[in-house]
Amino acid sequence: KAGVTQTPRYLIKTRGQQVTLSCSPISGHRSVSWYQQTPGQGLQFLFEYFSETQRNKGNFPGRFSGRQFSNSRSEMNVSTLELGDSALYLCASRLNPGGYEQYFGPGTRLTVT
Amino acid sequence: DQQVKQNSPSLSVQEGRISILNCDYTNSMFDYFLWYKKYPAEGPTFLISISSIKDKNEDGRFTVFLNKSAKHLSLHIVPSQPGDSAVYFCAASGGQGGSEKLVFGKGTKLTVNP
Numbered sequence: 001k002a003g004v005t006q007t008p009r010y011l012i013k014t015r016g017q018q019v020t021l022s023c024s025p026i027s028g029h030r031s032v033s034w035y036q037q038t039p040g041q042g043l044q045f046l047f048e049y050f051s052e053t054q055r056n057k058g059n060f061p062g063r064f065s066g067r068q069f070s071n072s073r074s075e076m077n078v079s080t081l082e083l084g085d086s087a088l089y090l091c092a093s094r095l096n097p098g099g100y101e102q103y104f105g106p107g108t109r110l111t112v113t
Numbered sequence: 114d115q116q117v118k119q120n121s122p123s124l125s126v127q128e129g130r131i132s133i134l135n136c137d138y139t140n141s142m143f144d145y146f147l148w149y150k151k152y153p154a155e156g157p158t159f160l161i162s163i164s165s166i167k168d169k170n171e172d173g174r175f176t177v178f179l180n181k182s183a184k185h186l187s188l189h190i191v192p193s194q195p196g197d198s199a200v201y202f203c204a205a206s207g208g209q210g211g212s213e214k215l216v217f218g219k220g221t222k223l224t225v226n227p
Binding site for chain 2: 035040105107
């Protein structure tokens with residue numbers, strides 16, 4: 001069974017631009033979560049989607065948004081990029097929100113210049 | 114407010130010895146705890162977990178201990194191998210009235226020297 005895939009793997013953007021990242025969960029997994037990893041901050045939860053609905057949201061500004069499609073694939077969007085948005089963005093999937101174990105993709109490394 | 118804390122940013126041990134990684138939490142509503150391992154340029158991979166109804170869970174060389182009264186858990190790796198060198202994240206779930214959201218610590222970088 002294929003793992004979680006994320007595209008693109010690397011991205012360089014300029015301040016003020018917007019970016020869209022994509023995540024395809026493991027086949028059969030309907031819950032997708034997004035995390036931001038920065039040096040010294042660990043993994044910070046952005047949001048979780050299940051059945052195309054946002055179930056949980058972390059403490060990030062409204063510039064960070066996401067959505068989930070009927071095939072469980074998910075996208076996250078960051079608008080008006082700031083230098084501090086440079087990070088590794090990780091997507092994780094699980095069968096459903098009640099399943100504790102999440103399976104992570106390799107991440108998208110975003111650099112904002 | 115950091116609910117899951119890994120106070121040691123790094124740990125270095127010799128091959129064949131025991132590695133002990135520690136994690137503290139503040140939210141008494143957490144009822145499930147997990148450890149993830151992360152290599153550079155890869156996503157975290159699930160390692161081992163423990164429910165709050167247990168105090169120990171073992172899987173091969175990896176054992177997780179939970180001390181609920183101290184709100185402390187630890188991951189023991191015996192014997193440590195150079196391939197275990199990675200960043201280890203502790204995570205907890207069940208806080209905030211049963212939220213399924215995973216809360217992660219900042220990680221501990223383990224280096225196992227040959």
